[in-house]
Amino acid sequence: MVSQKREKSLDVQQMIADKKNKGLGRKAEKLVPTILFITAAVSVLTTIGIVFTLIFETIEFFRRVSFWEYITGTEWLPFAGEPSYGILPLVLGTLKVTGIAIVVAVPLGLAVAIYLSEFASDKVRRVIKPILEVLAGVPTIVYGFFALTFVTPMLQKIFPSLEIFNALSPGLIIGLMILPTIASLSEDALSSVPNAMREGALGLGSTKLEVALKIILPAALSGVLASVVLAMSRAIGETMIVSLAGGSTPLFNFDVTGSIQTMTAYIVQVSTGDAGYGTTIYYSIYAVGFTLFIFTLIMNLIASWISKRFREEY
Amino acid sequence: MVQAIVREEQQTKQEMKVLQNQPRENVYETNNLNLWYGDKHALKDINLNIQENNVTAIIGPSGCGKSTYLKTLNRMVELVPSVRTTGEINYRQRNILDKGYSVEELRTKVGMVFQKPNPFPKSIYDNIAYGPRIHGIKNKKVLDQIVEQSLRGAAIWDEVKDRLHDNAYGLSGGQQQRICIARCLAIEPDVILMDEPTSALDPISTLKVEELVQELKENYSIIIVTHNMQQAARISDKTAFFLNGEVIEFDATDKIFSNPSDKRTEDYVSGRFG
Ligand SMILES: Nc1ncnc2c1ncn2[C@@H]1O[C@H](COP(=O)(O)OP(=O)(O)OP(=O)(O)O)[C@@H](O)[C@H]1O
Numbered sequence: 251m252v253s254q255k256r257e258k259s260l261d262v263q264q265m266i267a268d269k270k271n272k273g274l275g276r277k278a279e280k281l282v283p284t285i286l287f288i289t290a291a292v293s294v295l296t297t298i299g300i301v302f303t304l305i306f307e308t309i310e311f312f313r314r315v316s317f318w319e320y321i322t323g324t325e326w327l328p329f330a331g332e333p334s335y336g337i338l339p340l341v342l343g344t345l346k347v348t349g350i351a352i353v354v355a356v357p358l359g360l361a362v363a364i365y366l367s368e369f370a371s372d373k374v375r376r377v378i379k380p381i382l383e384v385l386a387g388v389p390t391i392v393y394g395f396f397a398l399t400f401v402t403p404m405l406q407k408i409f410p411s412l413e414i415f416n417a418l419s420p421g422l423i424i425g426l427m428i429l430p431t432i433a434s435l436s437e438d439a440l441s442s443v444p445n446a447m448r449e450g451a452l453g454l455g456s457t458k459l460e461v462a463l464k465i466i467l468p469a470a471l472s473g474v475l476a477s478v479v480l481a482m483s484r485a486i487g488e489t490m491i492v493s494l495a496g497g498s499t500p501l502f503n504f505d506v507t508g509s510i511q512t513m514t515a516y517i518v519q520v521s522t523g524d525a526g527y528g529t530t531i532y533y534s535i536y537a538v539g540f541t542l543f544i545f546t547l548i549m550n551l552i553a554s555w556i557s558k559r560f561r562e563e564y
Numbered sequence: 565m566v567q568a569i570v571r572e573e574q575q576t577k578q579e580m581k582v583l584q585n586q587p588r589e590n591v592y593e594t595n596n597l598n599l600w601y602g603d604k605h606a607l608k609d610i611n612l613n614i615q616e617n618n619v620t621a622i623i624g625p626s627g628c629g630k631s632t633y634l635k636t637l638n639r640m641v642e643l644v645p646s647v648r649t650t651g652e653i654n655y656r657q658r659n660i661l662d663k664g665y666s667v668e669e670l671r672t673k674v675g676m677v678f679q680k681p682n683p684f685p686k687s688i689y690d691n692i693a694y695g696p697r698i699h700g701i702k703n704k705k706v707l708d709q710i711v712e713q714s715l716r717g718a719a720i721w722d723e724v725k726d727r728l729h730d731n732a733y734g735l736s737g738g739q740q741q742r743i744c745i746a747r748c749l750a751i752e753p754d755v756i757l758m759d760e761p762t763s764a765l766d767p768i769s770t771l772k773v774e775e776l777v778q779e780l781k782e783n784y785s786i787i788i789v790t791h792n793m794q795q796a797a798r799i800s801d802k803t804a805f806f807l808n809g810e811v812i813e814f815d816a817t818d819k820i821f822s823n824p825s826d827k828r829t830e831d832y833v834s835g836r837f838g
């Protein structure tokens with residue numbers, strides 16, 4: 251039985267009580283959530299504002315141009331004497347570039363991710379990961395110039411029929427641009443699979459490659475797919491590279507060697523030109539912007555569906 | 565399948581030996597094994613012979629090197645980059661520490677069950693079929709048969725037979741551990757290493773796993789690390805007592821628990837330290 255209190259040099263309970271009564275802690279406790287709420291509200295309101303502007307200007311556009319013509323038309327000629335607003339050539343331009351980029355970036359990005367997470371030593375990983383993150387931060391205008399002045403001339407040596415402006419070169423470069431995103435995020439997903447999975451599989455006589463491809467990759471599938479979807483929406487929204495190296499000829503065909511125009515490149519073309527306020531051309535950039543927004547929204551929905559459908563179970 | 569035939573041969577040999585009252589063969593002969601994690605000398609001059617179709621228990625206080633020794637037996641310990649070993653471990657007369665020895669081949673013969681159940685995030689069926697599949701068995705009928713046989717072998721068939729295609733993570737911890745044992749049985753190994761396989765389980769699941777170990781020793785050689793003294797006494801034929809990286813005593817389980825020759829063993833098994 252302890253009947254007498256121990257002799258103490260420090261009374262921790264007393265100190266805690268003193269601290270609690272000091273006013274600042276109390277006030278901060280109430281003030282901080284309010285500040286956080288205001289910050290959150292401002293950013294939500296801004297977003298809502300942007301979306302509404304987009305919607306109103308788009309509605310104005312569709313007062314002038316038939317919605318049906320817009321989504322099924324195969325000719326985009328806003329500057330012609332008799333203008334025609336069929337979005338499909340622009341969508342196709344975007345899809346060509348995005349498709350090429352994904353074909354380049356997914357296999358390479360996954361290879362890098364698997365190498366880093368399953369095979370590389372700690373030392374190698376510590377060197378390469380930051381490099382990837384720096385690569386992801388290179389301004390896209392640099393990539394654009396690189397595509398136009400280096401990659402296109404080089405490709406022309408291999409394919410002499412390649413035009414100066416084409417889908418291939420910016421597609422490849424966008425692939426290079428989104429590769430670090432896929433590699434880095436997929437690496438995070440792969441290396442967060444618990445080591446117990448690796449041990450279990452190695453213990454059954456698997457090789458490291460079998461462990462990586464048959465256990466770790468499927469276990470990290472949701473993270474890996476999410477990285478691909480994120481990279482895809484970056485490719486769709488990419489502007490500088492396609493403006494510089496893709497051209498400004500919206501054509502409805504499946505040729506990747508000729509000049510194209512993407513949705514983003516069209517918006518740049520009009521915004522930097524002198525289309526007057528209130529003209530149909532002016533409203534068209536909102537319609538195109540809204541279309542782009544729909545595409546990105548779909549990407550986000552796919553991403554959240556993926557993370558629900560392929561939730562990690564371990 | 566080939567392994568099954570080989571095992572049958574081994575079994576008949578075994579039966580003959582029992583009839584002729586010959587000693588069982590050693591699966592493992594460890595000679596002067598030393599192991600370091602960097603500068604830390606974790607195993608010191610280990611000499612141990614482990615007999616086939618026996619349950620060998622490894623006991624000792626925390627940090628004495630039980631897991632390290634077990635993981636050396638299938639070379640899993642090499643996953644730690646700083647590990648260095650000297651000496652030899654002969655598995656069926658071949659030194660597994662030789663550079664040329666294929667770890668994949670070794671681990672196909674020597675299965676392992678871990679402390680925390682670690683099924684793959686796949687269906688129960690795919691968990692069991694994983695091992696046979698990576699070793700080239702693709703035929704659906706054969707796989708079905710292997711899956712059923714392994715789940716029966718691990719005494720969990722009745723509990724999961726209606727949900728083979730559900731994710732293994734929907735099972736209880738005890739069931740997951742038996743899935744892991746079944747996964748190991750599916751490639752019909754020669755030896756099964758178990759590192760505290762019941763320490764994360766409730767008493768009833770523990771009992772089930774213990775009964776299972778008793779059944780499995782007919783066909784497999786089992787080496788089990790445990791902190792549970794009663795468990796070692798109940799299920800093992802031989803017991804090795806480890807202390808600070810050394811083997812203090814290795815003998816028949818009865819002898820270790822009733823009449824140990826070393827004072828330190830006696831202190832440990834009677835609960836006076838550790
Ligand atoms: N990866 C590692 N790196 C460095 N030292 C390690 C490593 N793993 C184990 N050790 C050390 O080696 C010694 C033996 O560890 P081991 O895990 O084999 O002990 P154990 O007998 O299994 O203990 P427990 O009963 O707690 O599981 C310990 O002193 C431990 O600190």
Ligand SMILES: [Mg+2]
Nearest residue numbers: 630631632759
């Ligand atoms: Mg241990």
